[in-house]
Amino acid sequence: MTASQEKPLIRSIDVIRKKRNGGELTRAEIEAVVNGYTSGEIPDYQASAWLMATLLKGMTRAETAVLTDTMLRSGEVLDLSDLSARKVDKHSTGGVGDKTSLVLAPVAAAGGLAVPMISGRGLGHTGGTLDKLEAIPGFNVNLSVAEFRKVLETCGCAMIGQTAEIAPADRKLYALRDVTGTVESPFLICASIMSKKLAEGIDALVLDVKTGSGAFMKSEKDAVYLAELMVETGERMGKKMAALITDMDQPLGRYVGNALEVVEVLEVLRGDGPEDLRELCLELAAWMFFLGQRVTTIEEGKQLSAKLIGSGAALETFRKMVALQGGDARAIDDAKRLPRARHTLDVPAPRSGYVTAIQCEWAGTACVILGGGRERKEDAVDPAVGFVLHKKVGDSVVAGGMLCTVHYNSEALGSRAQTMILESFAIADTPPVHKRPLVHRVITKSGEKN
Amino acid sequence: MTASQEKPLIRSIDVIRKKRNGGELTRAEIEAVVNGYTSGEIPDYQASAWLMATLLKGMTRAETAVLTDTMLRSGEVLDLSDLSARKVDKHSTGGVGDKTSLVLAPVAAAGGLAVPMISGRGLGHTGGTLDKLEAIPGFNVNLSVAEFRKVLETCGCAMIGQTAEIAPADRKLYALRDVTGTVESPFLICASIMSKKLAEGIDALVLDVKTGSGAFMKSEKDAVYLAELMVETGERMGKKMAALITDMDQPLGRYVGNALEVVEVLEVLRGDGPEDLRELCLELAAWMFFLGQRVTTIEEGKQLSAKLIGSGAALETFRKMVALQGGDARAIDDAKRLPRARHTLDVPAPRSGYVTAIQCEWAGTACVILGGGRERKEDAVDPAVGFVLHKKVGDSVVAGGMLCTVHYNSEALGSRAQTMILESFAIADTPPVHKRPLVHRVITKSGEKN
Secondary structure, three states: OOOOOOOOOOOHHHHHHHHHOOOOOOHHHHHHHHHHHHHOOOOHHHHHHHHHHHHHHOOOHHHHHHHHHHHHOOOOOOOOOOOOOOEEEEEEOOOOOOOHHHHHHHHHHHOOOEEEEEEOOOEOOEOOHHHHHHOOOOOOOOOOHHHHHHHHHHHOEEEEEOOOOOOHHHHHHHHHHHHHOOOOOHHHHHHHHHHHHHOOOOOEEEEEEEEOOOOOOOOHHHHHHHHHHHHHHHHHOOOEEEEEEEEOOOOOOOEEOHHHHHHHHHHHHOOOOOHHHHHHHHHHHHHHHHHOOOOOOHHHHHHHHHHHHHOOHHHHHHHHHHHHOOOOHHHHOOHHHOOOOOEEEEEEOOOOEEEEEEOHHHHHHHHHHHOOOOOOOOOOOOOOOEEEEOOOOOOEEOOOOEEEEEEEOOHHHHHHHHHHHHHHEEEEOOOOOOOOOOEEEEEEOOEEEO | OOOOOOOOOOOHHHHHHHHHOOOOOOHHHHHHHHHHHHHOOOOHHHHHHHHHHHHHHOOOHHHHHHHHHHHHOOOOOOOOOOOOOOEEEEEEOOOOOOOHHHHHHHHHHHOOOEEEEEEOOOEOOEOOHHHHHHOOOOOOOOOOHHHHHHHHHHHOEEEEEOOOOOOHHHHHHHHHHHHHOOOOOHHHHHHHHHHHHHOOOOOEEEEEEEEOOOOOOOOHHHHHHHHHHHHHHHHHOOOEEEEEEEEOOOOOOOEEOHHHHHHHHHHHHOOOOOHHHHHHHHHHHHHHHHHOOOOOOHHHHHHHHHHHHHOOHHHHHHHHHHHHOOOOHHHHOOHHHOOOOOEEEEEEOOOOEEEEEEOHHHHHHHHHHHOOOOOOOOOOOOOOOEEEEOOOOOOEEOOOOEEEEEEEOOHHHHHHHHHHHHHHEEEEOOOOOOOOOOEEEEEEOOEEEO
16 A cells, blocks of 8 residues: 555556557556657657557547647747737648648738748658748748747748757657658547647648548548548647648649749739639638638638739738748749759650549659659758649640650659659540549538538 | 669568558568567567557468467577477466476376477466476576487476577567567467477477466457467477367466475376366376377377376476486475475455355466566566465355465565455355366367367
8 A cells, every 4th residue: 555645657558558459548648658758768669569559549539639739738839929910820731732831821921810830841752841942042941939930920921840849749759650650540640730730829720631642641531530630639729720621633733843833832922823723722811811710701711812912912921921031032023043953854745635634642753753852851852853734634635745844953863754754644535524623621610511 | 673683672661561551461571570670670669560560450370370480480499300209398378376387298208208398487477387397496497408408318308498599589579579568469479489389399289278367368269269370370380289278267276386386296296186287287198198199099198197197107207307407306205395485374264155266367466476476577486485275166165264375475475465365266155057167178270179
């Protein structure tokens, strides 16, 4: 009975066994594992066994919320309560040609919201916001918290990378998941994303959960499951949430590659740009305004967004942010100041017909092969390379006509990317029967919409 | 195409993912993980993720055989082909009061078989053969392979602990399983047991798979599953195999504790001893003789075993082995030469009636509390302590009559064990309706028997 007055000791081995047997962990048990691992008291091999058991046995909604909260509170949470504007952010699960963040932050800020956006880098076939921003000469994504706050206060938005203070438990766990086959769990993905996003001190979050051949979640069912999990987790923590399940079965827009995507962002901010990209930006911005209580309907939000683009206010906000974060603002009006590849190479259509599919993961991998993305976290990125699509799904093509132009710096890599992009195109005699919608559905607190 | 002539590289992360997704691993994949981990190329955290995925997703029979073979071949395999006698061993999954090995080795050896027995120590509530042997003053279980072979050649049996050369992959993997909640997998248990046993260079193996409240596999279903797995794995590797599913719902025999169990072994070798222990020894010895082709029926094997005990030949073989392994052979005729606890304490029956159950894991834990077993591998064991049961399931008792006598060296521990043993007894007005059989069933190549 000597131990009766001591704090009950939670042994990590018992927590692993409980999860392995399909049990629901208590807050104290989750905290013991996550905090113990972050502080170094629990060894890697126990954490990885727990991660694998969690991936295979799953978590309840309550466990997922506690895991998110524990990871969030492992580090600093920004206090932006002194800003009068509502703080709203958007997060995408990642895709090919997905440059919406660079449009949304200035649009939302120009419309009176504050957007404290902390983003990631590209990995595998998907691109990353930080790499795109760094294609603008001088742009600094490594601001201190004080500098970040100053940019945010001055122009309404600021875009940086994860700092050492934000969710250190996630950084350590993510590195372990990466090497132990435990990345692909909706529960662990949810906690990883949400712990970082909620550390931004936001009031509301719009999620863009991609589905299709270029998405992390290939099937719509998996995308919806993750979206519902993240919406519920955010709501349990007092945030306004919405998730749009959007299409990533072909690249978004026409430009893929870091500097090339900045060019397309500027087109959209000037009221131009390809229809799919423009439409998705308006839709996502509308949800940001809706959750940020600037509008009362999504339609009103889209109109406001279009107005802020049409007036040039959004472009002006972008210009200010670029300058405040050390970037060369002249590049905004003069694309020649952005990095450009030394060579281009066309991809001709092998036959006449209609484009019925563009295998999106292959297309994204072609950009990685060119040097525009990374296979490993430590790889450097060439901002200049990538490709411009001239044809997308549903378009008619003639034999020998241009499908795509590859921008490359190395002859051998250009040729490999050319082959890969050619192979990603499917061309048939008739156009595709079903056109995939841009927004598959919307998930909010009150259930499904759209 | 530059890699076309290189050996294909198997990445551990891909093997983990494949097993996580429920895939069947190839020989090359299993070898890559097991040999890579044993050599230190694959880190603990990847091995533990693979172990957890294996525990939760299972293995096919083919994978289990390959894993066993890979672990076996990670170390030395004894070559006893120059011995003319058939080499037969017995392995038990462990229980409380299970001292059959000490009887079987000399009986089988006296009957013309060679028994090269490599055993383990007690852990948790179960006892271990090495601890029992070491209760005999001077008995050395740490022989070199050359010394082991010499004892075996001289008296037909030898009993030692696992050497550093035997299945090093198992030793490393077992230590990791112990701290990562990955012990309880029939596939991993099978590979661990069989890799060590097959390293003995045997022709045949009898398995004693325990079931009941004191067994590792509490349910008969789990015990049968493990037994079938081990029988099939051994047969795939060219060994004659049989598994007996035997009862461990109460302690086997009447004596529990290392030196006390040696006393009971000597009783059985003198043709005396409790009926359940004697009967199980005859049954297991008969199967050893049957698989070792010394007899053509189990009944004949039992008669041969009884004869070898009745003639004193088995006791003589035991005496020889004890002397050859440095033990004090005089202890065989004079139990006072064995360690004895300083105090004894009776456990009286709290009421009259019939014993309907003895919770066997609690009874085993009472012995650990006394110091007679270990909670951790590094704990030392007191050979003298334990208890003697005066009543077993089905026996009638009167209030205040003796259920058990506790042998202890520490007052406080004696009292705790007394309470625990008392709580392990269930006493009711009427005897138990169903008597559990000693041998539940037998599993051999040709399917179930008995």
